[in-house]
Amino acid sequence: MKYVSTRGEAPVLGFADALLKGLAADGGLYVPQSWPQLSPETIEGFAGRPYADVAEAVFRPFVGDDIPADALRAMIDEAYGTFAHPAVAPLVQIGPKHFVLELFHGPTLAFKDVAMQLIARLMDHVLEERGERATIVGATSGDTGGAAIAAFAGGERTDLFILFPTGRVSPVQQRQMTTSGAGNVHAVAVDGHFDDCQALVKSMFADRRFAGEVRLSGVNSINWGRIMAQIVYYFTAAASLGAPRRKIAFTVPTGNFGDIFAGFAAMRMGLPVEKLVIATNANDILARTLATGRYEKGDVHATMSPSMDIQVSSNFERLIFEASGRDAGLVRRLMSGLSQSGGFDLPHEVLAAMRETFDAGASDEAATATTIARVLKANAYLLDPHTAVGVHVAEEMLASDAANGTAMITLGTAHPAKFPEAVKRAAGIEPALPPAHAGLMERAERFDHLPADLGAIEDYIRARTRAETAGDRT
Ligand SMILES: Cc1ncc(COP(=O)(O)O)c(C=O)c1O
Numbered sequence: 053m054k055y056v057s058t059r060g061e062a063p064v065l066g067f068a069d070a071l072l073k074g075l076a077a078d079g080g081l082y083v084p085q086s087w088p089q090l091s092p093e094t095i096e097g098f099a100g101r102p103y104a105d106v107a108e109a110v111f112r113p114f115v116g117d118d119i120p121a122d123a124l125r126a127m128i129d130e131a132y133g134t135f136a137h138p139a140v141a142p143l144v145q146i147g148p149k150h151f152v153l154e155l156f157h158g159p160t161l162a163f164k165d166v167a168m169q170l171i172a173r174l175m176d177h178v179l180e181e182r183g184e185r186a187t188i189v190g191a192t193s194g195d196t197g198g199a200a201i202a203a204f205a206g207g208e209r210t211d212l213f214i215l216f217p218t219g220r221v222s223p224v225q226q227r228q229m230t231t232s233g234a235g236n237v238h239a240v241a242v243d244g245h246f247d248d249c250q251a252l253v254k255s256m257f258a259d260r261r262f263a264g265e266v267r268l269s270g271v272n273s274i275n276w277g278r279i280m281a282q283i284v285y286y287f288t289a290a291a292s293l294g295a296p297r298r299k300i301a302f303t304v305p306t307g308n309f310g311d312i313f314a315g316f317a318a319m320r321m322g323l324p325v326e327k328l329v330i331a332t333n334a335n336d337i338l339a340r341t342l343a344t345g346r347y348e349k350g351d352v353h354a355t356m357s358p359s360m361d362i363q364v365s366s367n368f369e370r371l372i373f374e375a376s377g378r379d380a381g382l383v384r385r386l387m388s389g390l391s392q393s394g395g396f397d398l399p400h401e402v403l404a405a406m407r408e409t410f411d412a413g414a415s416d417e418a419a420t421a422t423t424i425a426r427v428l429k430a431n432a433y434l435l436d437p438h439t440a441v442g443v444h445v446a447e448e449m450l451a452s453d454a455a456n457g458t459a460m461i462t463l464g465t466a467h468p469a470k471f472p473e474a475v476k477r478a479a480g481i482e483p484a485l486p487p488a489h490a491g492l493m494e495r496a497e498r499f500d501h502l503p504a505d506l507g508a509i510e511d512y513i514r515a516r517t518r519a520e521t522a523g524d525r526t
């Protein structure tokens with residue numbers, strides 16, 4: 053399988069190169085040149101199979117010959133062996149037609165572990181084969197950072213730098229990033245919000261000299277490997293509820309649009325999905341875009357679901373590419389409008405194509421809190437605030453029958469114990485961290501604090517990276 057950039061002006065790469073590259077050289081995002089197809093019989097056969105078997109079937113066509121089959125399987129087994137639940141991503145029923153897909157049984161209690169545990173192993177494998185090292189830089193609104201640190205800590209071939217917005221992550225999220233003690237891990241509190249951190253990471257990729265010098269790579273969902281890994285649970289969940297004979301709808305708490313784009317990829321591979329519902333908090337740029345066709349950056353609002361406090365959703369670019377019939381010229385024009393004037397208008401036909409597959413809704417703070425309390429009372433089930441945003445929007449869809457009478461799966465993206473204060477305010481219960489995480493809040497923190505300044509952050513990374521100067525990967 054080859055990978056092309058959404059902006060059409062970067063080299064076409066194989067899987068291993070696209071994985072190490074992260075962001076394409078033209079600023080675009082890599083997508084597979086074509087979508088592999090899984091037959092209805094294959095999808096039906098996923099029901100009841102171990103998660104690792106489904107993962108292997110989904111990954112194989114994307115990875116191609118770049119990684120031998122036995123090595124890939126070993127990495128899958130190891131990655132999902134770190135999960136505390138044998139099913140990896142179990143479904144829990146919370147209404148007659150409503151299920152939560154629990155994606156938070158990994159090492160840092162958020163769905164990011166599903167992809168990060170795999171891509172750390174894939175990257176390490178490729179770097180080892182090539183005798184190379186990499187400097188990995190990531191931006192986080194709270195969960196990506198912790199998951200990346202848990203997955204890459206102690207890596208022999210990687211130095212990891214995680215930029216997080218000062219004071220805008222939960223105390224548990226911060227401790228997960230600042231207490232690893234690993235020498236190859238650097239957590240950096242940046243003065244700004246997540247969008248500033250994400251813009252800094254993209255600027256580092258655009259700085260070809262710096263990127264080459266440190267052998268820059270990325271693990272945000274701009275990296276195709278992240279999306280690939282997240283496709284699997286759409287298949288396992290839908291098959292367990294009767295797909296492909298029965299269509300399923302999914303509601304996805306959304307920020308950077310990576311998780312829901314993985315659902316779109318599953319559809320492109322043959323999974324029948326009734327609707328993909330975008331659920332946002334007060335940072336509702338995506339819900340507004342679907343309603344009006346105008347994508348317009350606004351101020352970032354701090355909410356009780358901080359990991360979704362995002363205005364610039366990187367993966368929306370991948371959707372524009374797909375919904376426009378892969379028009380890289382259009383993607384370039386819209387993205388240049390975004391950087392020059394902070395917004396763009398989607399062409400009518402592109403918006404119409406998106407609306408065929410996607411629906412959207414937002415949950416304000418009051419609705420999110422009420423949802424946590426109500427689901428606890430009705431189901432004795434405690435939601436984290438991000439999942440609660442999804443559950444609220446999903447219930448609105450079910451009530452309006454926008455899901456067309458089909459079963460709805462809401463993605464449970466984090467464990468409530470990552471956000472104990474918000475959950476306690478909403479439901480009166482302070483969820484405890486699972487025993488494996490005991491002592492986290494007492495561990496000594498190590499992190500640095502920097503301004504949102506590209507030069508300062510690049511200097512910081514240069515001084516700490518162990519990669520040799522070796523020129524750009526492309
Ligand atoms: C707990 C949680 N839920 C939802 C999201 C949104 O996911 P995505 O950015 O893939 O849309 C994130 C991070 O972005 C998250 O950490």
Ligand SMILES: N[C@@H](CCOP(=O)(O)O)C(=O)O
Pocket residue numbers: 191192193194195196197271272273274307308310359360366
């Ligand atoms: N919510 C994320 C933001 C970064 O998203 P990513 O999926 O692109 O890595 C976080 O928790 O950091």
